Amino acid sequence: MKLATAEEMRELDRQTIQEVGIPGVVLMENAGRGAAELIRRRYGPKPRRVAVLAGRGNNGGDGFVIARYLRGWGWPVEVFLFAERGRVGGDARVNLEIWLKLGGHLRDVPSEEAFEAAKDDIARAELVVDALLGTGLNSEVRGLLRGVIEFVNELGRPVVAVDIPSGLDASTGHILGVAVKADLTPTFGLAKVGQVLHPGVEFVGELEVVDIGIPPEVVRGAGLRAALLGPEELDCRPLGPRPRDSHKGTYGHLLVVAGSPGKTGAAAMASEAALRAGAGLVTLAIPLSLNPVLEVKLTEVMTEPVPEEEGTFSSKSIPRLLALLDGKTALALGPGIGTREGTKEAVFELLRKVQIPVVIDADGLNCLVGKLQVLKECKAPVVITPHPGEMGRLLGISARQVQEDRLQVARRFATEYRCVVVLKGARTVVASSDGRAFINPTGNPGMASGGTGDVLTGVIGGFLAQGVEPLEAAKLAVYLHGLAGDLVARELGEVSLVATDLLEALPWAMEEVRGAVDLSEP
Incomplete structure (x- = not known):
C-alpha cells in the first residue's frame, strides 16, 4: 500500500485541482461521503447520536460533509465549530453554508468559556467525529484545541478521526503535544506515513483508505517512495511451486559465518532459518573448538571448523573463510561472532x-563501528539488519535519536552506503539505496527476545542464496518473519514466544502469504 507524507499529499491535491481540473470542493464531497459511509457501516445500521467537532480548515470542511450525509440518513448530528465562524474559508466555507441552509445545527465554540458550556452536550453523543486538525499540522497543539483533544480522549466514546487524528504528524507519526486516540480513521486518497509508524499507529485505530477521486495517473507520476508491506508489495516467487526437475543446487548455497563461546545458539538459529527459507544448502563456518557443539546441535546444516583464537574468529581464520566462499551463492555474517580485534x-x-x-x-555490524568505509569498499550487494542500538553505534548517535526518525535514518544510511537497510523494531523499516522505504506491519512485542534477529538474518540469507534480489529478499523475509511471530502469538501468547518458535511457524507464514497472491506454475 502506497504511503504519502503531508507534503506529498498536498502536491497530489494541488495537481488534481489545478492541473487536472477537478475542483477541491468535489474532492471534499467525495472524502466526506466516503467517511460517512464507513461510519454507517461500522457503527450502524441503527442511527447514533453524533457530535462532529470541526476546526476552521479543510478537515472541518470534511466534517461538515460527513455531518450532512449522516443527518440525511436519519442520524441525529450536532456540529461544534471550534473557531470563529468568519474564519472558515474556501471549500470548508462552502460546506458550512450548505450545512446551515439545510437546517443543520451548528454550535459555535470559539473560546474556553464556550467549550466549558458545550461539554455536557458533547458528552451526550454516542459517537464523536474528530474533524479539528488535518495533515497540515506541523506544530504543537496548544490552547483551546489541546483541551478539546484531552476531553475527547477522556470521554470513553467511540471516536472517528477524519483523515488523521488531530495532533498527529502525518509525515513522522510523532505526537504534536497531544493527539486524539481514534477507533477508526478514514484517510483520504492515500494512507499517510505517520499513520503506520509508532507512536502514531497507536492513535489511528482501524485505518481505511477512502478514494476521493485523485486520478491514478497523478498518483503514479508522484514518485512516492514509501509503502506499507503486504503480499501485493512482495516478490513471492520464491514461495511458489518448484520445477519438478529441480535439485538442492537449484536453490543456492548459503555460507553462515557465526558463533563464539556462549553464542552457538545464534549460529544454529541463523543456519536453520536459512533452510526454512528454502535454501538448498547451508554451511556454517564455526570456530574450530565449537564445532563439536554444532555437530550435535545441527542435522541438516553442514559445519566447517575454522582456525581460531580462544574460541573466536581471528586473522588466522581468514584464509579458510575466504576459501569457503568458493561455490557459495550468498553469505550471512555476524550472529554471535564477538568483536575482538582479530574478529x-x-x-x-x-x-x-x-x-x-x-x-x-x-x-x-558492531565490528564496523568506526570503520564504515569498509562497507563502501565492499563490491558485493549488502543487506544490513541493525536494531536501533546497533544503528546508533554505527552512526555515533543514541538509540533514542534513531527511534525519533527511523524512516529517514534508514533511508540516509542506505543511500550513503549503497546498501539495503533493515532497521529492526516495532514497524521494521526496509530502505534501499534509491530512497525507497517499506514499513512492515507484521510482528508483535513477543518477538522482543534474544535470537529472533538471528532467525531474520537466516531467512534473508536463505532468500539471497536462492538468487532473490537483495531488496526483495529483505522485504519478503521481514514480512514473513513478523507474520510467523504473529501466528505463534495467536497460539501461545506473546509472553512465552521464543526465537525457535519462529522456525516452526515460518512454513505456516509462507502458506498464508501464498494463499493471498497468485503464484503461477513454474
Whole structure:
C-alpha cells in the first residue's frame, strides 16, 4: 500500500485541482461521503447520536460533509465549530453554508468559556467525529484545541478521526503535544506515513483508505517512495511451486559465518532459518573448538571448523573463510561472532573480498563501528539488519535519536552506503539505496527476545542464496518473519514466544502469504 507524507499529499491535491481540473470542493464531497459511509457501516445500521467537532480548515470542511450525509440518513448530528465562524474559508466555507441552509445545527465554540458550556452536550453523543486538525499540522497543539483533544480522549466514546487524528504528524507519526486516540480513521486518497509508524499507529485505530477521486495517473507520476508491506508489495516467487526437475543446487548455497563461546545458539538459529527459507544448502563456518557443539546441535546444516583464537574468529581464520566462499551463492555474517580485534580483521577482509550477496547482522555490524568505509569498499550487494542500538553505534548517535526518525535514518544510511537497510523494531523499516522505504506491519512485542534477529538474518540469507534480489529478499523475509511471530502469538501468547518458535511457524507464514497472491506454475 502506497504511503504519502503531508507534503506529498498536498502536491497530489494541488495537481488534481489545478492541473487536472477537478475542483477541491468535489474532492471534499467525495472524502466526506466516503467517511460517512464507513461510519454507517461500522457503527450502524441503527442511527447514533453524533457530535462532529470541526476546526476552521479543510478537515472541518470534511466534517461538515460527513455531518450532512449522516443527518440525511436519519442520524441525529450536532456540529461544534471550534473557531470563529468568519474564519472558515474556501471549500470548508462552502460546506458550512450548505450545512446551515439545510437546517443543520451548528454550535459555535470559539473560546474556553464556550467549550466549558458545550461539554455536557458533547458528552451526550454516542459517537464523536474528530474533524479539528488535518495533515497540515506541523506544530504543537496548544490552547483551546489541546483541551478539546484531552476531553475527547477522556470521554470513553467511540471516536472517528477524519483523515488523521488531530495532533498527529502525518509525515513522522510523532505526537504534536497531544493527539486524539481514534477507533477508526478514514484517510483520504492515500494512507499517510505517520499513520503506520509508532507512536502514531497507536492513535489511528482501524485505518481505511477512502478514494476521493485523485486520478491514478497523478498518483503514479508522484514518485512516492514509501509503502506499507503486504503480499501485493512482495516478490513471492520464491514461495511458489518448484520445477519438478529441480535439485538442492537449484536453490543456492548459503555460507553462515557465526558463533563464539556462549553464542552457538545464534549460529544454529541463523543456519536453520536459512533452510526454512528454502535454501538448498547451508554451511556454517564455526570456530574450530565449537564445532563439536554444532555437530550435535545441527542435522541438516553442514559445519566447517575454522582456525581460531580462544574460541573466536581471528586473522588466522581468514584464509579458510575466504576459501569457503568458493561455490557459495550468498553469505550471512555476524550472529554471535564477538568483536575482538582479530574478529574485526576477519570481518573486514571478508567484506573486501566477497563477491556474492551478503547480509550483515549483530556483531558483524558492531565490528564496523568506526570503520564504515569498509562497507563502501565492499563490491558485493549488502543487506544490513541493525536494531536501533546497533544503528546508533554505527552512526555515533543514541538509540533514542534513531527511534525519533527511523524512516529517514534508514533511508540516509542506505543511500550513503549503497546498501539495503533493515532497521529492526516495532514497524521494521526496509530502505534501499534509491530512497525507497517499506514499513512492515507484521510482528508483535513477543518477538522482543534474544535470537529472533538471528532467525531474520537466516531467512534473508536463505532468500539471497536462492538468487532473490537483495531488496526483495529483505522485504519478503521481514514480512514473513513478523507474520510467523504473529501466528505463534495467536497460539501461545506473546509472553512465552521464543526465537525457535519462529522456525516452526515460518512454513505456516509462507502458506498464508501464498494463499493471498497468485503464484503461477513454474
